[in-house]
Amino acid sequence: MMEPSPGLTLVTGATGFTGSHLVRALVHDGERVRVIARSAARAREILPREVDIVEGDLAAPGVVERAMADVATVYHLAAVYREAKHPDSRYREVNVDASRRLLDAAVAAGVRRYLHCSTVGVHGNITSPPADERTAYGPGDIYQETKCEAEQLALTYRNRIPLAVARPTAIYGPGDTRLLKMFRMVAKQRFPLIGGGENYYHAVHVNDLVQGLRLLATHPNAVGEIFILGGEHYLKLSELAALIAEAARVPPPRLRLPVRPFQLVGSLVEKLCIPFGIEPPIHRRRVDFYTKSRAFSIEKAKRLLGYQPRVRLNDGIRETFDWYVANGYIEAAYQQ
Secondary structure, rough: OOOOOOOEEEEEOOOOOOHHHHHHHHOOOOOOEEEEEHHHHHHHHOOOOOOOEEOOOOOOOOOHHHHHOOEEEEEOOOOOOOOOOOOOHHHHHHHHHHHHHHHHHHHHHHOEEEEEEEEEEHHHOOOOOEEEOOOOOOOOOOOHHHHHHHHHHHHHOOOOOOEEEEOOEEOOOOOOOOOOOHHHHHHOOOOEEOOOOEEEEEEEEHHHHHHHHHHHHOOOOOOEEEEEEEOOOOEEHHHHHHHHHHOOOOOOOOOOEEHHHHHHHHHHHHHHHHOOOOOOOOOOHHHHHOOOOOEEHHHHHHHHHHHHOOOOHHHHHHHHHHHHHOOOOOOOOOOO
16 A cells, blocks of 8 residues: 555546556545546546546646646546547547646646656567667557657656656456457457467556556656556467466467468458448457567566566466456356
């Protein structure tokens, strides 16, 4: 348990997977929390009743300024993620422009600490693992490009407010549905290892990430710095699939398929679906999941902040799989 910080704590992205876990942890430890949410009704459904809710879109005039009153600490987690329904302009509007508005409001309010949540996706494909905070930028799509731009923007405010930047690896845990499709396909024994499954994947359990984010928002060594927050180890995609198979009590995936046909089909399907706002069933980004490596060092966070992931990957995978089953996302028959 961490000591409550003075003043209000403002969290953006609070109704999302990571944000909701963070808010619950803060409230549990006695923090006074305010959130910005597009739907106050949805926020009330999933967040503790003690939370103060400012309803509105981050991109709307006046919302950020209203929410910043009496705030001492800011956790900026909100972002537009990858969905076909979003035009490129929406990514920039939220990921970059709203970040600038929030930063300006934080400076005006004189906040004591500002945590900007970026992503390891700003590095793109890691060809010489493990990457660290000094590895060059290499964003590969509009989401990563705007997150990269927002991170660089935030860093220009380092001399104006006490600020730190977090780059989380791939987040998972009970409540997350981004990896649901993989879990479901492995459980049904229908998950192919496109490209052989030799690329690296680096996961972080949401509870470990929350620990790291709170360190960045409180530890004196975090000010002005960037930190990669990940699990203790990265592993090959084929090894991740084997852990999921173990949790599902099925044989690990064996089918290996060449990647090139999927890249061609993904590119074609994108061109057909995206102009109509239809989420493509297969696209280049999904194929990248099978081919591009995400492997990072977390030594800086360990050394300077005392960050220490506590959730072993096999335990976290089992916990997440059991949550999917308990909540009806995966049929219980698949774990027999």
